Amino acid sequence: EAAVTQSPRNKVAVTGGKVTLSCNQTNNHNNMYWYRQDTGHGLRLIHYSYGAGSTEKGDIPDGYKASRPSQENFSLILELATPSQTSVYFCASGDAGGNGQLYFGEGSKLTVL
Template sequence: EAAVTQSPRNKVAVTGGKVTLSCNQTNNHNNMYWYRQDTGHGLRLIHYSYGAGSTEKGDIPDGYKASRPSQENFSLILELATPSQTSVYFCASGAPVLYEQYFGPGTRLTVL
């Protein structure tokens, strides 16, 4: 049974629109992460969280917000989507002691 799930799996948005990507984990991990993956850039960290109520900026936070309302849920919000945000977005949860991360299936976002 999948421990990290993401919704939607595919999303087409218009420029200037608001987009919310959702992530749910049943691993009971404190840490959660949002990455985007683009050819030639690998995985880049956007935002992360140490637990409910906490959000931290990663390496490329501009244009993105994050929300962690509970241990299980972590959302990525694009208030004003732009075509440059077209990408595949992965959510991950992490076990502090093991330093490993477990990924969701990804969301393919296209901004037209």
């Protein structure tokens, strides 16, 4: 079973502050993803990556940056957090080619006050 670990699991931030959500996977998957989940919207793709050094925009990238410094790590960065970014964020990893099975982390709950 794939192991995807997110940190922090819970975070309270202030408006205008910087937030970094980290994700680590130990299964040597090429692809990694950041989704957010809000009531009424299901899971929406923010950024994804095909491998170290690669970041791609998903469907809702505005207000977010991503960084993939290594195969194992993929970070989501909110430079200037806003209350509208209050959500639960999920990281996932999967095999290359886009058709690989996805494995999710446990989620990070972010509250921006």
